[in-house]
Amino acid sequence: MAEQLILTERRGHVLLIGLNRPDKRNAATFDMLRDLAAAYGELDDDPELRVGVVWAVGDHFTGGLDLADIGPRLGSDGLDFVPDGGIHPWQVDGRSLTKPVVMAAQGTCFTLGIELALASDIVVAATDTRFAQLEVSRGILPFGGATIRFPRAAGWGNAMRWILTGDTFDATEAHRIGLVQELTEPGKQLDRALELAERIAAQAPLAVQASLANARTAFREGDAAAEAGLGPALASLAASEDAAIGMKAFATRTTPEFVGR
Structure with missing residues (x-):
């Protein structure tokens, strides 16, 4: 039986959504994105669920897209991976989640990881997290919302500094520019994200x-x-x-x- 690429676990009114391809730094395949979209749909549709927590198994949040798997699937309209009942995890197709998401990042958080952060509502990161919006170094552009949300979250110059160079930046810089709301010791990021999610879930x-x-x-x-x-x-x-x-x-x-x- 194939290992689940996306883990889901209910804790009261909170749905944990875990990226689970740690041997590949959680680089996202087409199937992984499809399952992630399905998990977002579950969060949105179930009235018992009030908050989502997106996290990742292993030492790294994500190395980005698995281009060997994703590249051949790119069509004239981009990448179509959202199943019936799912919600685009980057929320760039006109439909947004109706419920908040808290994200917990660690290690490598590249490309789609930044865009998941920008599409979330609160981001907690371990101090060892490294970020990069690498698309221009691969000959493509960010297509998960960074060109739209990054300038609004961080300011034009701060966003362009990282989008246009593809350079890596650290958690302190991510916090300074507003991409991340809280920093924790490595290994504590999920605990803190859960605390915040449970605090939100306790509200009306x-x-x-x-x-x-x-x-x-x-x-x-x-x-x-x-x-x-x-x-x-x-x-x-x-x-x-x-x-x-x-x-x-x-x-x-x-x-x-x-x-x-």
């Missing part, structure tokens, strides 16, 4: 999803579109069971147990 899920959706509307469509959606979103949330639970918990100084309704 409808409120978390509405906050994420409004922020993404601002990102994709501009401030005016996001502003127009604030009132209706607030009215909908205020009428929810979770809002009543939250208000009661505030009044009684107890910890709320949200139900997602």
